[in-house]
Amino acid sequence: MQSKITLRDVARVAGVSRATVSLVVRRSPLVAEATRLRVEEVMASLDYVRDIGAARLRDKSSRTIGVLVPNLVNSFFTEFLSGVEQVMGEGERVVLLANSQDDPTRQDEILHRFRGHGVDGVILCPAQDTDPRLLGRLRQWDLAVVQALREIGVEETDFAGGNYIDAVALAMRHLVSLGHRRIAFLSVAAQTSAREERLKGLTQSLIETGAENGGIVEAELSWEGAARSAARILELPARPTAVLCFNDVLAAGLMAGLRQAGKVPGRDMAVVGLDDLPLAELLHPSLTSVAMMPQRIGELAARLLVRRMTDAKASIQRSILSGQLKVRESSGNRIV
Structure with a gap:
């Protein structure tokens, strides 16, 4: 040998x-x-x-970090992960990825497994209904934590995410500029800070633009669930002329549902997404969306975690990215 x-x-x-x-x-x-x-x-x-093992002994570090996300249906999280891995690779750290399936119990089990593996830190996108006391438990474990995209507690940890209040405003102004006055919102059902932020943006935008709330419809985060939501949107008492969606996954599913109902997205009803995933340009019609740059958010979260692992007593920091409107076919032409 x-x-x-x-x-x-x-x-x-x-x-x-x-x-x-x-x-x-x-x-x-x-x-x-x-x-x-x-x-x-x-x-x-x-x-x-x-010899990474020798480096671990010298640094008294496992050279690993954990990333915990609520689902893998949304490719946003795979792009987010690529940003995390890019930064962690610079320090020769290994990233352990886990999916909580938006279940706080499963999330706890995964965090315990991360602890058992001796990870040096965790990037956490909290599952819905996560008890805010979880952060105190993680502090007792002396585990460096950065929250990303969703947040529990009030600025209790470093945080990286996108400014979805402004993202919603960008999308709403675009739709109103095209002549839409009755705009619906297609949301996930999960009660999280991500949903609260989007709804806050919706409320503010309706006041700012004078547009009418065309209704809030909830759908499960799946292609099928989003497609089924089309029937409920078309059955609203005062049918909206446009729908802003919680993310691109729901927007893509909604467009499929509209076609199944004999409606043409972008012509019979405008559809706008949030996130601008690669699929946005591949859909027919192509999807108007607000780009939130998940890879860059992943990089920001990772750098915050490196900082936290280096200095546990550093002041809490927040890294928030603004979105960019990407106009395509699904929002249609100006209403005459």
């Missing part, structure tokens, strides 16, 4: 010191570019693998 390649082996072949190889491994800017390239070439030729 081949013996394990060490830093000294790499240093000997590359003709540099062990300390130089160590700096290259840790991506230090102190190494000259030509030297770094030569060392990296030798590492590749020798199939060198860094």
